[in-house]
Amino acid sequence: MSIKDFLSPINPELFDGEQYKISDSFYSGSKIFTSVENFPDLQDAKVALIGVDESRGANPKYDSAGAADAIRKKVYSLKKHASRINFVDVGNIIPGHKVNDTSIALTSILTELNQKILFR
Numbered sequence: 001m002s003i004k005d006f007l008s009p010i011n012p013e014l015f016d017g018e019q020y021k022i023s024d025s026f027y028s029g030s031k032i033f034t035s036v037e038n039f040p041d042l043q044d045a046k047v048a049l050i051g052v053d054e055s056r057g058a059n060p061k062y063d064s065a066g067a068a069d070a071i072r073k074k075v076y077s078l079k080k081h082a083s084r085i086n087f088v089d090v091g092n093i094i095p096g097h098k099v100n101d102t103s104i105a106l107t108s109i110l111t112e113l114n115q116k117i118l119f120r
Contacts, residue, residue, distance in 0.1 A: 027076035033091040051092035
């Protein structure tokens with residue numbers, strides 16, 4: 001089983017604003033999982049973003065629905081400075097049937113990313 005089996009792609013329409021079209025925006029150099037056919041290559045990645053919209057088990061007054069995409073919009077509108085950061089966005093975790101299933105998926109994803117990004 002591949003980590004992409006646990007992940008859903010990001011809707012590319014999320015990045016329709018002018019702030020994402022600037023050549024020195026964080027978005028411009030990032031590899032983003034936007035369709036099942038284009039899972040990003042992790043080979044040169046130094047930083048990975050994973051969305052986890054999971055509220056089960058949390059305080060009922062906090063809802064994380066849409067939080068990952070809200071964070072993406074802010075991060076990708078930032079400007080890059082000096083050195084190039086090889087950044088990859090692997091999408092959002094598909095929530096499991098139980099909260100523990102989501103935790104297991106997150107652990108699997110982090111383990112593989114750790115091996116591919118840190119230990120090459």
